[in-house]
Amino acid sequence: MAAGRTGTAAALCGPVVAVVLAAGCGTAPGGGSRGEPVAPADTRPRMERVAAAWEGSAALAQWREGFHPLDEQDWAPAGGFRSGEDKAAAVNGNFVLRAALPEGPPSATPVRWDAGGAELTLPLLTAREAYGQLQGGAKGGEARPDRVLSVTAIAFGETTVRTSRGPARVPAWSFTVEGYDTPLTRIAIRPQELPKPPIEPLRTFDGGTAPLFGRSAAPPDATSFEVTAGHGACDGGVAVDVLEGTDTVVLAGRILPGEKAGRDGACPALMLQQRVPVTLARPVGERLVLDSESGAPLEQGPRRR
Known part of the structure; x- marks a missing residue:
């Protein structure tokens, strides 16, 4: 060395x-x-x-x-939040569902690394499970019924994230939030345990x-x-x-x-x-x-x- x-x-x-x-x-x-x-x-x-x-x-x-993402799953709408109340609602997980959740398991979609190499097909979250992760927020804030964001559509697709093996295309759920052009995206893969x-x-x-x-x-x-x-x-x-x-x-x-x-x-x-x-x-x-x-x-x- x-x-x-x-x-x-x-x-x-x-x-x-x-x-x-x-x-x-x-x-x-x-x-x-x-x-x-x-x-x-x-x-x-x-x-x-x-x-x-x-x-x-x-x-x-x-x-x-393994698949070990390095990025926080923070939502950053283009142009920023319309107000401090909207930002607080997103942080606290104050969402209301105005669309039907897709039922059943999503299509098996592998993780594909930009640098190539072996792909991984891992257990995925259902739309209901992914939406449930939004409730309560990443920070665990207290719900405020007067400060909510409406989810108007849900779609299954892919997103790019940084991982321990470099950038990768991964399966993801996309939530359309009323009033914003940038969807709220969540990785659809069940969390993996990091190596000890x-x-x-x-x-x-x-x-x-x-x-x-x-x-x-x-x-x-x-x-x-x-x-x-x-x-x-x-x-x-x-x-x-x-x-x-x-x-x-x-x-x-x-x-x-x-x-x-x-x-x-x-x-x-x-x-x-x-x-x-x-x-x-x-x-x-x-x-x-x-x-x-x-x-x-x-x-x-x-x-x-």
Whole structure:
């Protein structure tokens, strides 16, 4: 395996707020030739253990062979919601059915990946089950009869989602909502259990570990992407160390030293977020990108903690 160190944004752009998302103001590349620098001793052993646990494991095979969507199923109508009340109704799942639900099981429709490979035909949700998922909302809000959205038509078809194996066409139920041109779409596949990481998450920390919250989407031929990492208000930023393997890319966030920001020497209790560029020695391909801290795959998009 080759270990490398990415560039880091050592200073934050803009004012300090409760949570700051800062694109790196500047980067300082790691020394040595590409792919050759050795990760610091405080991150390297853990990275190696995570890589060794995943490489060739049953969990890796399950992750690669299964259907694991990476996107939230949030409804985003073109042009936005007509009002705050409509948005609240959608979030709280306050829908009323003004159309007949299709009866019986939907047609067997496989998941087809844009990059090719084996298709998957999985158990599907009926229209009634999919509509039932809308009731109560993803956030579990309290129903308000004076704030409802009317579903006027239901159709079975396909949609495109990002998955652990790249973009895929998947079976989906489409709900037409009165007053909106953009239908509300829900994946018609019954939820699958995610693979259990073959290594336990870190239980103790040395104070120098930076949490990673997610990474930007990148095509298989990409050699770079960004990672969102957290650090304290008085830290100097974050570096992200990289360990590349045959089947995995392990990332470890590392806090950079900083100076006290307060006049009294106290440091505000803030978690700042920073986007850090990561550059690989070769394209990410089908390799699984892993978080050294949790030992689990690093999601594309913000990680839900």
